[in-house]
């Protein structure tokens with residue numbers, strides 16, 4: 001067996017299941033699950049229609065690079081959304097969801113024969129980054145999120161020696177679990193570091209279409225263009241239809257950016273066998289070409305956040321995030337696991353303890369003392385969950 005498999009950590013949900021063995025959820029209340037970040041809104045009819053109209057395509061093997069029509073639809077979306085031109089022939093590839101692409105990108109980019117190959121990740125983070133680094137024969141290094149700076153990853157804590165060994169950096173904007181959007185200045189700093197040390201930047205932007213402010217989140221390609229880097233050197237962006245179009249089961253997204261990264265990535269993917277089904281390609285074209293359903297989806301999330309955030313803010317340190325569908329709340333007393341277990345036992349609400357989403361680094365676990373609430377449950381369930389969380393918090397930490 002591949003010995004690197006032993007370096008993988010259990011997934012946060014696995015650890016949460018272990019931690020809740022023996023916890024009996026209050027049977028008098030129906031369960032509300034704010035634990036898992038899975039979109040639950042309805043899949044748009046136009047996507048389902050295009051999917052079924054694409055069924056005849058199942059009679060052929062798809063190309064790993066996807067059809068020109070799909071790549072052009074994705075590139076046209078990048079142009080509309082970010083005002084950025086990418087060449088659909090050389091700077092873009094469809095992928096079967098951003099998860100597999102985040103993983104396989106590391107397998108393409110990392111040279112494990114270099115001593116101390118390193119992948120820099122934000123912390124807390126999406127656990128695929130770490131697993132991708134480990135299975136590629138590299139080690140992760142973590143930049144902790146700083147609550148004092150809107151949870152921005154503190155890249156300055158990575159020392160010079162680690163930067164020298166860094167081959168890949170994952171950024172996540174909007175962030176999971178913090179919802180923070182990276183501003184232009186932070187991108188500028190990362191581009192400078194990438195120029196100095198030669199590492200590839202993978203920008204995970206799968207939450208880019210769920211946002212709460214006046215302006216859509218800045219994307220990495222857009223940041224690169226604004227900073228005069230229109231060749232997107234050593235930069236690739238990964239995005240997805242899962243959250244934008246409520247199709248997590250369809251497995252569809254794309255990668256765009258530096259042609260010198262996309263080319264070897266296509267080669268790797270050809271052997272890995274990750275071509276997108278023709279029916280999914282047809283449905284993806286329909287999804288990328290439509291914005292009306294994305295606006296409706298965003299409006300639904302906004303409604304939930306407007307109802308829930310003020311209720312929770314009465315008892316928890318929490319604020320409306322820039323984007324994504326999570327609240328990242330500090331709990332009184334700082335014991336996130338104890339809080340989440342107690343909440344499940346007494347009020348039958350599942351939330352995810354923040355310490356399970358981060359690794360101890362630089363002397364702390366930056367997820368400790370916080371919980372992640374995914375506002376994916378139906379509209380009416382979210383304020384009910386907030387009322388229960390408020391009652392529970394008051395019961396353990398009376399004001």
Ligand SMILES: Cc1ncc(COP(=O)(O)O)c(C=O)c1O
Pocket residue numbers: 037096097098099100126172175176204206239240241242243248252253
């Ligand atoms: C930060 C982040 N990136 C990527 C993904 C993967 O999404 P998908 O593979 O559905 O595109 C997720 C899913 O939850 C996520 O939270």
